[in-house]
Amino acid sequence: MTTTDPDTGFRALDATPMGYGSMRRKEDARFVRGKGRYLDDIVLPGMLHAAILRSPHAHARIVSIDTSAAEAHPRVRAVITGETLAGLGLAWMPTLSHDVQSVLATDKVRFQGQEVAFVVAEDRYSARDALALVDVEYDPLPAVIDAQHALDADAPVIRDDQEGRTDNHIFDWEAGDAAATDDVFARADVVSSCDMLYPRSHPAPMETCGSIASMDPVSGKLTVYTTTQAPHAHRTVYALVAGLPEHKIQIISPDIGGGFGNKVGIYPGYVCAVVGSIVTGAPVKWTEDRSENLMSTSFARDYHMRGEIAATHDGKLLGVRVTVLADHGAFNGTAQPSKMPAGLFHVFSGSYDLAAAHCAVTGVYTNKAPGGVAYACSFRITEAVYLIERLVDVLAHDQGWDPAELRRTNLLRSEQFPYTTALGWEYDSGDYPRTLATALDMAGYDELRAEQKQVRSAYERGESPMLMGIGLSFFTEAVGAGPRRTMDILGLGMADGAELRIHPTGKAVLRLSCMTQGQGHQTTFAQIVAEELGISPDDIEVVQGDTDQTPFGLGTYGSRSTPVSGAATAMVARKVRDRARIVAAAMLEVSPDDLEWEKGAFRVAGDPAAAATMNEIAMAAHSDLELPDDVEGHLDATCVYNPPNLTYPCGAYVCVVDVDTATGQVKVRRFVAVDDCGVRINPMVVEGQVHGGLADGIGMALMEVMAFDTDGNHLGASFMDYLLPTAMECPSWELGETVTPSPHHPIGAKGVGESATVGSPPAVTNAVLDAIRVRHADMPLTPAAVWRAVRGTPLRTDLA
Ligand code: MCN
Ligand code: CUN
Incomplete structure (x- = not known):
């Protein structure tokens, strides 16, 4: 039973616990003061702004696109179409399900709101204005809207970009034992059946999706600030699509105003922002508005x-x-x-x-x-x-x-x-x-x-x-x-890394591949380290969302942060504790086996006065203290956790x-x-x-x-x-x-x-x-x- 305050309905708070327990979220000190740093708060020098022209039709052939009037707009710096992208081999991008998706439409548009052209301008308003100057001629086609008719013999074929395709079938997949199940049904006394629809819905996070891409023409390094729940997975996909090595790509996920799964995928706007930056030589920012978010970036169920x-x-x-x-x-x-x-x-x-x-x-x-x-x-x-x-x-x-x-x-x-x-x-x-x-x-x-x-x-x-x-x-x-043996996304196994470093003064920094979107990771992952090492959660900084600063891992979705990154955090903290035991043994001049762990300190068994606290151990690990030959100094560790x-x-x-x-x-x-x-x-x-x-x-x-x-x-x-x-x-x-x-x-x-x-x-x-x-x-x-x-x-x- 929880200890809920009967008047307010809220859980009673514990004092800042040295481990698990209800404590206020560390990140809220920033958030409630309006000091969060979201994508929209980031302004890079010389940054340009982009907008996307979207299809008004659910299904139509593109007859022609005339961009000349938009290009003539005094504040427009580039107009990118599917044709521009095709020249770079980027008109289509891989999806998370081994299909391809159009970045900017070349042949047809296939849903209302599909991306058709990308306009880069000196300000957001000009980019939007110039969309109206792009002249697209469409030849509308009948659309398949009801999935129950998608496989009808006379249904229009949506994916005629795929050679030889004559229908709208994607896959058949099954699980379980069909014969055994039929058997059970044949023997059953009663059977009930029901047709039901789990309708199409949307995650609708408060912050919509967006991206700022900055390609440094001198170093050749691409920096992408973006609303992503999975920074490392995004980096690898960009590396594969753009043919750049990972170390030339830095993905930075700033504070995220809600993800709910909407920020797992890579959207055409993100890819276009990268191309826009390459074409213009300046950072390019693209953010969708509410309607674009609801119409185009992801859906759920159906x-x-x-x-x-x-x-x-x-x-x-x-x-x-x-x-x-x-x-x-x-x-x-x-x-x-x-x-x-x-x-x-x-x-x-x-x-x-x-x-x-x-x-x-x-x-x-x-x-x-x-x-x-x-x-x-x-x-x-x-x-x-x-x-x-x-x-x-x-x-x-x-x-x-x-x-x-x-x-x-x-x-x-x-x-x-x-x-x-x-x-x-x-x-x-x-x-x-x-x-x-x-x-x-x-x-x-x-x-x-x-x-x-x-x-x-x-x-x-x-x-x-x-x-x-x-x-x-x-x-x-x-x-x-995971486990990575049975689960991967685009061939990337679902294990997570963690790195923990204890500074000489006993303060700590934990680096993780998962990415908070509002779940309070800054607090709760610090609490895991606190529980394992007896350091106050206030003294543990959790770093996420920057691929240059964090170990590889597949990100936050499917509630996998606690099960996978949380496990990695506990394991890496235990590695540090094992190291701390050796350091404490050297400090106290006893064998490591003679030490007993009591949250925050090692004590000599049978001589409780002889003890070394984590703070003392941290300082000693960085000092001139003599350690066994096979033990390096300092107090840090890394771990990769592959869930069983x-x-x-x-x-x-x-x-x-x-x-x-x-x-x-x-x-x-x-x-x-x-x-x-x-x-x-x-x-x-x-x-x-x-x-x-x-x-x-x-x-x-x-x-x-x-x-x-x-x-x-x-x-x-x-x-x-x-x-x-x-x-x-x-x-x-x-x-x-x-x-x-x-x-x-x-x-x-x-x-x-x-x-x-x-x-x-x-x-x-x-x-x-x-x-x-x-x-x-x-x-x-x-x-x-x-x-x-x-x-x-x-x-x-x-x-x-
Ligand atoms: N937690 C805990 N004890 C546990 C389990 C979890 O204290 N036994 C804490 C964790 O430490 C973490 C939070 O609860 O701070 C959620 O943990 P977890 O269940 O591991 O889920 P993730 O952190 O992986 O979050 C992802 C999940 C998903 S997939 C969606 S979708 C969703 C959700 O979280 N999106 C959210 N909750 C959300 N909450 C907010 N505010 N914003 C979103 O976008
Ligand atoms: Cu399925 S939505 Mo959550 O897994 O990011």
């Missing part, structure tokens, strides 16, 4: 799923079968481990002990923006958890079973861990029944059901339009990709809603969330992560959708149309916890950054559908969708 669940008469779950149609947009640019085109979707057997499971995923091209997977998804686990948690509720609905009881009797039991699922994942640890019981207790489940009955009677008597719903979800997350397995956090969520059947309006009355992410480094930061993710879930379930009309016009390109949840829609969260440490992680921690985004959408959806007793309706359950569902005519919200 999975059309058909799921089936099999069970016995008495409610024992047996198996799950699913087929997925994945809408990947015009270029296959989704980010996930290379060998898994549907990411980690195949954890969809969830938190239950199933005999068999199978999925078949088909990816298709449509005339929509590329770059899927982003938005706190743990590589598609959002979709997987939604699928199974909706299916369990559909089954309960069909059989008249209680959804809490159905979950309780089928959850994995703690003695089954480590547990290998029917799909081959090895879950590391968990106490699922206790986690669920904690949530149901906190919610007062039985009393809620009793109240719901009364509310429904009043509704049925015609006294009130209101209904009440109780929605559950139980999720298992899989975070911390993912970590598997879990959680049980209970959402209570009030639904007005007259208006379709849903109010989330209560939300109980019990998360288990193993050992918590900074419980306050963990709760902040959970709060954010729960709000995301309300957004997804009730309001967020990237809708298109049949011509492919994007209907959500501003925050007036693409609705994000605010504090107004959120209740005061009620959080709880269980702690089952990860057995293979050096400090027992599991990632948590996406848990709530993964776990909350099905809880909210299940609550609304529970209220109105409707078997299924797709998210977002907007007032219109709820109103229609109540009246038996469901609405497809992603198409207009």
Whole structure:
């Protein structure tokens, strides 16, 4: 149970802990004073500004592009088109999924908002003005907007840039044992099935994406300031694309105003900024505006799923079968481990002990923006958890079973861990029944059901339009990709480096490859070192986001920072501690084996007065103290951590809603969330992560959708149309916890950054559908969708 202040709802703070515990975030001293340093705060001498001309059509052939009027603009310094780039071999770039993506269109445009021309000017306004002077003649083509028709025989072929292509099919991929699963279904007493759409959405970080590229013509060094969650991965991709060695490329990620997956990929604007800098000989800055962000840089989800669940008469779950149609947009640019085109979707057997499971995923091209997977998804686990948690509720609905009881009797039991699922994942640890019981207790489940009955009677008597719903979800997350043996991105194995240096005065600097976007790494990674070495977190500086200053590693996404970089941090601190033991032994003139570690100092066993503190050891390590021959001086270490397995956090969520059947309006009355992410480094930061993710879930379930009309016009390109949840829609969260440490992680921690985004959408959806007793309706359950569902005519919200 957490120590939450009952009046404020916030966790009570500990004094600055010498290790784990709730302490205020070190970075907030800057952020709350407006002293963050974001991309927009960086101004380089002579910097030029760029803007991108985008396609108004979802699908059209480019007949001609006339740039002469734009070039004649007095403040324009360069106009770059696909033709310019083709001359440099840069008109197309590799995507994260072994496809290519157009940087600036040469032949066709394939989605509304696609990049067509890049204008570099002396100021931002002139660059924007000059866009209107570029004259593009288009020959519009019919567009493929509904993924369910992408494979129709008469569907227009989107990717005719690929030789011999006659359709919009990208891949077929499957996981699990099809025959065993069919067998289980043949033997089952009851089967429920359901078609469901996890609609296209957007990460929508507060800061949009951008880049400042500066190519030094003398040294030949390219410096790129950019909003990236993965600086080292970006550098390697630039190296491969531009043919420059890594040491001639420096990627600097300044403060990031939210990433949520939106800042994993490399966008055409980034590449154009580099070319712009080469062409003009000056630094070039490109930043997208809100509409460009929503229309062009990444999307999330867009999975059309058909799921089936099999069970016995008495409610024992047996198996799950699913087929997925994945809408990947015009270029296959989704980010996930290379060998898994549907990411980690195949954890969809969830938190239950199933005999068999199978999925078949088909990816298709449509005339929509590329770059899927982003938005706190743990590589598609959002979709997987939604699928199974909706299916369990559909089954309960069909059989008249209680959804809490159905979950309780089928959850994995703690003695089954480590547990290998029917799909081959090895879950590391968990106490699922206790986690669920904690949530149901906190919610007062039985009393809620009793109240719901009364509310429904009043509704049925015609006294009130209101209904009440109780929605559950139980999720298992899989975070911390690697191991590198099974997981890579573009051939780069998913291990992370860490470097730790203790200065002579005992202060420390920790250098990491991961990149904070708001998660508080400056604080929490310092706390890991503090816990291991007994140095105050205030005395440990965490350096991230500059490839010249940090070791190689794949970056922050899929909640992998704590599982991978966090493990690297603990391991490197332990290496330093081992070195410190040798130094302390020399100081105290005893054998290293005679020393006992007590946080912050080594003491001589049996003579507690004889001790050396970390501060003293640090100074001695840099002094003239004589050390054994094979021991170098100083106090530092490096480490590369290759995770042996993912970590598997879990959680049980209970959402209570009030639904007005007259208006379709849903109010989330209560939300109980019990998360288990193993050992918590900074419980306050963990709760902040959970709060954010729960709000995301309300957004997804009730309001967020990237809708298109049949011509492919994007209907959500501003925050007036693409609705994000605010504090107004959120209740005061009620959080709880269980702690089952990860057995293979050096400090027992599991990632948590996406848990709530993964776990909350099905809880909210299940609550609304529970209220109105409707078997299924797709998210977002907007007032219109709820109103229609109540009246038996469901609405497809992603198409207009
Ligand atoms: N933490 C902890 N104890 C644990 C687990 C985590 O104290 N047992 C702390 C960590 O030290 C870290 C934070 O919680 O400060 C999140 O850790 P982790 O779960 O490792 O996730 P990452 O740091 O890798 O963050 C990535 C994750 C992802 S993938 C998305 S998307 C997302 C999310 O984080 N984007 C965010 N949360 C976000 N929060 C903010 N404010 N902004 C974003 O862009
Ligand atoms: Cu999938 S969004 Mo986060 O992994 O950067």
